[in-house]
Amino acid sequence: MKKLESLVAQKLLKISAIKLQPDVPFTWASGWNSPIYTDNRKTLSYPELRTFIKVELCRIIQENFERPDAIAGVATGAIAMGALIADELGLPYVYVRSAPKDHGLENLIEGNLKPGQKVVVIEDLISTGGSSLKAVEAIRNAGCEVVGMAAMFTYGFPVAVKRFNEAGVRLITLSNYNAMLEAAVETEYIRPEHLETLKEWRKDPAAWNPHTGNAE
Numbered sequence: 011m012k013k014l015e016s017l018v019a020q021k022l023l024k025i026s027a028i029k030l031q032p033d034v035p036f037t038w039a040s041g042w043n044s045p046i047y048t049d050n051r052k053t054l055s056y057p058e059l060r061t062f063i064k065v066e067l068c069r070i071i072q073e074n075f076e077r078p079d080a081i082a083g084v085a086t087g088a089i090a091m092g093a094l095i096a097d098e099l100g101l102p103y104v105y106v107r108s109a110p111k112d113h114g115l116e117n118l119i120e121g122n123l124k125p126g127q128k129v130v131v132i133e134d135l136i137s138t139g140g141s142s143l144k145a146v147e148a149i150r151n152a153g154c155e156v157v158g159m160a161a162m163f164t165y166g167f168p169v170a171v172k173r174f175n176e177a178g179v180r181l182i183t184l185s186n187y188n189a190m191l192e193a194a195v196e197t198e199y200i201r202p203e204h205l206e207t208l209k210e211w212r213k214d215p216a217a218w219n220p221h222t223g224n225a226e
Contacts, residue, residue: 013189014066014184014185015183015184015185015186015189016185016189016192016193016196018063018066018162018163018184018185018189019163019185019186019189019190019192019193019194020193020196020197021059021062022048022050022053022162022163022185022190023190023193023194023197023199025052025053025055025056025059026052027048027049027050027051027052027053028046028047028048028163028190029046029047029048030045030046030194030199030200030204030208031045031046031047032045032200032204032207032208033204035220040216042215042216042218043218043219043220044211044215044218045204045207045208045211045220046165046208046211048135048163049087050087050134050135050162050163051086051087051090051134053091053162054090054091060091060094063091063162063184064091064094064095064098065098066184067091067095067132067160067162067184068095068098068099070160070182070184071095071099071130071158071160071182072099074158074160074180074182075130075157075158075160075180076128076157077128078101078127078128078129078130078157079101079102079124079127079128079129080096080101080102080103080104080123080127080128080129080130080154081095081096081099081101081102081103081104081129081130081131081132082103082104082105082106082119082123082129082130082131082132082145082149083103083104083105083106083131083132084105084106084131084132084133084134084141084142084145085105085106085107085108086108087133087134087135088105088132088133088134088161089105091132091134091162092105092132093105095132095160102121102122102123103121104119104120104121104122104123105119105120105121106118106119106120106131106144106145106148106149107119107120108141108144118148119148119149119152123149123152123153123154124154125152125153125154126153126154126155127154127155128154128155128157129149129154129155129156129157130156130157130158130159130160131145131146131149131156131158131159131160132159132160132161133159133160133161133162134161134162134163135161135162135163135164135165136161136163136164136165136170136181136183137165137167137170138167138169138170138173139167139169139170139173139174140173142159142161143173143174143177143179146159146177146179156179157180158179158180158181158182159174159179159180159181159182160181160182160183161181161182161183161184162183162184162185163183163184163185163186163190164181164183164185164186164187165186165187165212165215166186166187166188166212167212167215187212191205191208191209194208
């Protein structure tokens, strides 16, 4: 039976939620050049896959974390999936903005959290971990305990691993970069010679040179 991380990676590649273009790299909002672009919100458009992702995220939450009092989605990518998971588990739901609203109540957290509640945070993608951990900080500042985070996919950047460890947040993901590379080769999504380029980028994405395929 195929491992879950490989199966999820194949499904994300199939619907172009993950796109690989080693020869024509993307430019991220951060300015980084990248042979990969991920938009897991696309899973919402495929009912069967959407349900599969929801069920598997619920399962890893139940297997890895004590039963939480609430679910929190991180805006914007995980708002919808977080709501689906909270509904499936019969739990209260909130979502965390990237910044407070500039009008009205100026909320950073939309919904009601009670101090002392145990919360599991939902993310669609873990990149450097910065925005994800800002959401964790907001929930902690509201007097709640973050028991962990569940996400669809992680690039596995060393900086993210370090940040999560320093923040004391346990992260569980359905799939990851290494599993995605294996799935991409197995399904002939990429040519074998592209594999080294994709591995090199992950080592130091900020300094990766698309012309040489190596970090500068």
